[in-house]
Amino acid sequence: MTFFKRIFLVVAVLFVLMMSGFAWWANAAISPSKEAIPFDIRPGGLNYVIDQLNSQGIEINGSLFSLLVRVTGNAKKLKAGSYEMKPGETPSDLMERLAKGLVSYESITIVEGWTFKQMREAMAAHPKLKHDTDHLTERELIEQLKITWGATEGLFFPSTYLFMRGASDMQIYRQAHEELMKRLYAYWEKRDPALPYKTPYEALVMASIVEKETGHPEDRAHIAGVFTNRLKIGMKLQTDPTVIYGMGDKYKGVIYKSSLTTDTPYNTYTRFGLPPTPIALVGDAALNATFNPAKTEALYFVSRADGTGKSEFTTNLADHNRAVDKFLRNK
Template sequence: MIQRVSRLFFVFAVLTAATAIWLWQDYQRALQAPLLLQDVIEIDIKKGSNFNDFVSYLESKSLIENPLYLKLYARHSGLARQLKAGYYRLQPDMTVVSLLELVTSGRSISYSFTIVEGSTFKQLLASIKSNSKLRDDVTDLETVDLLKKLAIDAPHPEGQFLAETYHFEKNGSAQALLKRAHAMLQDTLDRAWEGRAKELPYTSAYEALIMASIIEKETARADERPVIAGVFVRRLNKKMRLQTDPTVIYGMGDRYTGNIRRSDLRRATPYNTYVIKGLPPTPIAMVGAAAIEAAVHPAKGKALFFVAKGDGSHQFSETLKQHNEAVRRYQLKRREDYRSSP
């Protein structure tokens, strides 16, 4: 009898051990097995979700084989309480372990949005409206309401957002992105204004920003920005009109269809620098840090005029006679991307 009981106990112990080994191996296999994915997908872990909600979500999408193993591993590793809300991209070769490491890391999907140098506020709003990843909470607002919501102390939103690339999570607020862009603009402008060159014809950092926007529209070449800034600064110091076409175009608004006529140069608008003296009332475009730097540190020289050569560069002249000769030489070679000059 005792031998029979011993034999049964031995068999039970062996079966228990075998079962435990099998369960452990199955547990390890399940943790290292790829998710049940054919293609890359994105998942959304909403704010306030707990770990059981997350596992239920994975089950509903048929992404995991054994939810119990995932719960056991999460609790054993201490990761169950570290779940972070956000959008995450899952790859077909991802395992349960790597999935859990991802959703507790906070490395949610990031998208980029670029404010282009020289673009206008109108173009910026159009870019926001067409971006399916951003939550558009700006384009339906009146300008005065938007300025208030963004806490912008300026007469107009033009030029108030630094031309740069910004990263955001899916469904991120456009208002939040613009607040960051404005804060970066202010920080960049304040630092530049603090270290500005002497004897500039600006009475405020805002005027330097206006100049930077004109420079931005006149050239895309980094080496020419300070040179063009120098031309405009000398003209202002000599009480000469800036006579720069981008300001005329901006003042024309929707009337501009690709060409500037002589009548447009004569038509008085607050932005037409062929008519007004000094700077226009607001910036005419978004600017990058380099244009701001050029505006407060213009290159020294004697040039008072410049004309586009047609290859993206400009010919600079000290006298009107030299400038007129340069215009005759290069004007016929202008291309569609021509940037105008005084």
């Protein structure tokens, strides 16, 4: 074997060993941590990306990572954003995550039946949101969201919303409001013209009452039917959730007889028609029940005495009083 052949063989062996080592490194776990490591990448070149990774606890060989990114043609594909490196991820995994922009999302869940006050408290307490609206009054928030109705209550759709770490809470408010309006007007456009609502807002107010009156899916449409019947004949709604809402912080878990006779704009025992605003955040099931109430002659309902929480519906006061008495005796 000639000298040059020996040199070529040695170089070839070294190259194979180097490539094998490089391949092993590219597919070996970056960190022994058993917890995900969050990190943020701001726009910039490859070297700047590597500096950001190392400064946020992702200790990676900059030279080898740079080589990996360049030889795979991803040098100009790395995307800015909020990420999370999972336990066991390799340099190849990390490169693919950055090249595809597989950002990590946080979430916040807004619950059906919450008041706007409860929603705002949950938003303010979320550690991953940027709290741009904390200093805003309700009126100022209405103006920034360009809400044309005079109050924020009920104007946000309860759901789970995803966002990138550090996103503004205004983004969630806007998204939840737009989702509510989209669903409300979709129902309004297909509504039965016989429904006793002059505006979408009136229907939303009713939906909030239906939302608070029951959590049983099979009861919602019937309860909506009862309230629809009452509105049509000019009968008071007489629903406890509106009274509770009108009591505000005075409500301590019990409604006394005096509460039912104390007049507020939301006391449907003392006032006819709908209260001035919704009383809660409304889910799609309550909206659907409100726009598609059960065809019923019932004017009354009360919780059943069997403890299921379901309602018993009656068409006259005498039967209703008997159902109430039965409920009270078995309570």
